[in-house]
Amino acid sequence: MIEIKEHPLDKYLRADRIPHIWCPGCGLGSILNCFLHALKECKIDLDNLAIVSGIGCTGRVAGYLNVDSYHTTHGRAIPFATGLKLANPKIKVVVFSGDGDLFAIGGNHFIHAARRNVDITVICVNNYNYGMTGGQLGPTTPIGAKTTTTPYGNFEHPFNLCKVAAASGAVYVARWTALHVRRLKESMKEALMKKGFSFVEVIASCPTTYGRYNKMPTGLDTMKYYKENSIIMHSIDPNKTDIDDRIIVGKFVDIEKPTFDEMLKKVGK
Amino acid sequence: MKAKFYSGNIACAEGALRAGCRFFAGYPITPSTEIAEHMALKLPKVGGIFIQMEDEIASIAAVLGASWGGLKAMTATSGPGFSLMQENIGLAAITETPCVIVDVQRAGPSTGMPTLVGQGDVMQARWGSHGDYEVVALSPSTPEECFYMTIKAFNLSEEYRCPVILLMDESVGHTSEKIIIDDEKIEIFERRKPTDKPYFPFDENAPMACCGGGYRVHVTGLTHDRKGYPMATSPEVQEWLVRKICDKIRNNEARIRSIEEFLMDDAKLALVSFGGPARSCKSAVKKARNEGYKVGLIRLKTIWPFPEEYFEKMKDMDFLVVEVNYGQIKLEVERCVRKKVHLLPKMGGEIHKPDEIYEKIKEVYND
Ligand code: SF4
Numbered sequence: 001m002i003e004i005k006e007h008p009l010d011k012y013l014r015a016d017r018i019p020h021i022w023c024p025g026c027g028l029g030s031i032l033n034c035f036l037h038a039l040k041e042c043k044i045d046l047d048n049l050a051i052v053s054g055i056g057c058t059g060r061v062a063g064y065l066n067v068d069s070y071h072t073t074h075g076r077a078i079p080f081a082t083g084l085k086l087a088n089p090k091i092k093v094v095v096f097s098g099d100g101d102l103f104a105i106g107g108n109h110f111i112h113a114a115r116r117n118v119d120i121t122v123i124c125v126n127n128y129n130y131g132m133t134g135g136q137l138g139p140t141t142p143i144g145a146k147t148t149t150t151p152y153g154n155f156e157h158p159f160n161l162c163k164v165a166a167a168s169g170a171v172y173v174a175r176w177t178a179l180h181v182r183r184l185k186e187s188m189k190e191a192l193m194k195k196g197f198s199f200v201e202v203i204a205s206c207p208t209t210y211g212r213y214n215k216m217p218t219g220l221d222t223m224k225y226y227k228e229n230s231i232i233m234h235s236i237d238p239n240k241t242d243i244d245d246r247i248i249v250g251k252f253v254d255i256e257k258p259t260f261d262e263m264l265k266k267v268g269k
Numbered sequence: 270m271k272a273k274f275y276s277g278n279i280a281c282a283e284g285a286l287r288a289g290c291r292f293f294a295g296y297p298i299t300p301s302t303e304i305a306e307h308m309a310l311k312l313p314k315v316g317g318i319f320i321q322m323e324d325e326i327a328s329i330a331a332v333l334g335a336s337w338g339g340l341k342a343m344t345a346t347s348g349p350g351f352s353l354m355q356e357n358i359g360l361a362a363i364t365e366t367p368c369v370i371v372d373v374q375r376a377g378p379s380t381g382m383p384t385l386v387g388q389g390d391v392m393q394a395r396w397g398s399h400g401d402y403e404v405v406a407l408s409p410s411t412p413e414e415c416f417y418m419t420i421k422a423f424n425l426s427e428e429y430r431c432p433v434i435l436l437m438d439e440s441v442g443h444t445s446e447k448i449i450i451d452d453e454k455i456e457i458f459e460r461r462k463p464t465d466k467p468y469f470p471f472d473e474n475a476p477m478a479c480c481g482g483g484y485r486v487h488v489t490g491l492t493h494d495r496k497g498y499p500m501a502t503s504p505e506v507q508e509w510l511v512r513k514i515c516d517k518i519r520n521n522e523a524r525i526r527s528i529e530e531f532l533m534d535d536a537k538l539a540l541v542s543f544g545g546p547a548r549s550c551k552s553a554v555k556k557a558r559n560e561g562y563k564v565g566l567i568r569l570k571t572i573w574p575f576p577e578e579y580f581e582k583m584k585d586m587d588f589l590v591v592e593v594n595y596g597q598i599k600l601e602v603e604r605c606v607r608k609k610v611h612l613l614p615k616m617g618g619e620i621h622k623p624d625e626i627y628e629k630i631k632e633v634y635n636d
Pocket of ligand 1: 021022023025026027028057127131132205206207208209210
């Protein structure tokens with residue numbers, strides 16, 4: 001008889017929702033794995049954790065985690081999370097979404113939540129394109145990259161997400177790639193435990209709709225690329241972290257500032 | 270019992286506080302802004318949260334988040350802001366999230382007449398979001414009604430787990446007068462919470478497990494089953510879901526319905542109106558009665574779901590719809606009575622004067 005053992009991370013997932021919809025070679029699997037380990041090591045009470053997502057491949061994360069989870073409208077995960085956190089401050093609220101969701105349609109909400117220092121953690125999986133709709137230009141698509149809506153190569157200047165986060169007032173800002181699994185997990189842990197608006201950007205492969213057009217047709221190609229081109233530079237000025245030939249990764253911001261809630265209570269008195 | 274001197278907007282905010290609203294997210298827009306301002310002043314004193322968001326989309330999204338966080342939550346806006354909120358009103362409908370959206374209407378389309386009255390959002394309240402869904406929309410005519418109807422809006426929203434729209438208009442929001450607050454007339458419906466496991470958050474008539482309740486609910490705008498799990502390619506589940514969210518409102522229309530009849534007993538011609546202009550209608554009806562015209566007024570306090578059955582029973586009556594738009598409620602009345610009805614429109618900017626309504630009554634009556 002085969003003995004079926006429970007996986008140590010099973011309790012974090014809605015087992016009845018697996019298998020997930022993500023493509024082979026997609027960075028999302030390992031990123032979610034890092035997140036589960038981070039939750040475990042931080043000993044977070046799953047009854048007091050909420051995941052909020054917008055729309056897109058990353059947006060599906062909410063549906064796989066065995067916690068109160070909210071899959072909201074495109075771009076609006078952060079304001080939804082803001083309402084949730086303010087209404088119920090005992091809940092740890094994590095927004096887990098993609099670069100298109102958080103920074104194109106949702107860009108305004110991102111900068112304002114960071115400005116207010118709402119006590120939430122935002123994890124942004126940046127794969128340089130809109131995966132779910134078939135690989136269109138996103139706000140982080142590098143110049144020259146081919147997507148289905150930039151068939152001649154992208155000519156728009158991309159956002160540097162960490163620079164935006166730091167400039168908007170985030171108290172914790174870090175960037176890793178899907179290759180840096182241990183460091184990413186540690187960073188997620190720090191972000192989860194940080195009071196205030198914490199932000200972790202994860203550069204991830206999307207072989208299906210981005211890699212295919214940009215000479216990285218498999219997840220492995222992307223991993224090799226990350227290995228050869230990323231440089232760890234902790235505490236570097238976020239202004240100097242633009243992604244070009246190199247991907248600068250590390251923890252860039254870790255500061256203290258009163259949260260929206262604390263300010264509200266202080267001024268209210 | 271106490272008497273207060275309030276504008277409709279302030280009465281609405283006071284009603285919300287009384288109903289137990291403890292979260293308000295909004296973005297300033299004329300002519301609704303006094304509601305936000307009053308909530309900013311009062312909510313901190315009762316342990317509630319006020320937040321001015323970066324836009325109306327963020328406001329309604331925050332309201333939905335707060336509702337799942339366990340609080341009664343509201344936003345207030347006017348036409349342009351209401352348009353921006355529509356996608357998330359659809360999310361509230363499909364996720365069965367209680368929330369109250371106040372729309373103090375001004376004249377549109379677009380920026381229109383920001384400081385002046387309109388009633389052009391009737392159809393937007395019903396059909397503003399995409400797909401098939403139902404909402405409840407209530408329309409007060411006086412500041413006193415703004416107070417009580419806001420409480421009712423919260424009660425219906427909590428009871429049916431649906432977005433409820435308080436369809437005000439500038440003429441009501443900015444009218445100040447004496448209102449009587451009678452505690453005996455106030456009932457508060459508290460949100461039903463689950464007590465048993467297994468619990469299916471999207472069963473018909475299911476109570477609502479808020480965040481942190483230990484039920485680990487998945488909430489999605491995708492077509493979902495009774496557990497809340499996405500079933501976005503199942504026509505059967507879509508059929509079940511759409512019927513559920515629509516029928517819980519449609520089948521309860523008679524319970525939700527609220528209509529004021531004025532001198533209707535022997536009337537041959539019925540005016541149909543709502544909100545601010547319904548008060549002008551009343552004066553006009555009184556004057557016409559003095560002149561011997563058998564005319565009455567049907568004032569709609571519930572706009573959606575529309576009282577179809579009620580109108581269907583009055584097929585022999587002649588109707589004159591008086592509204593500050595180019596004929597939105599008129600379409601509904603015509604649909605129910607299956608014949609042409611008369612319309613006295615106003616495109617917006619001011620409400621009808623009693624005399625012009627009286628003139629129209631004479632014209633229609635003698636026709
Ligand atoms: S489309 Fe791209 S991002 Fe989406 S699941 Fe596939 S590989 Fe991942």
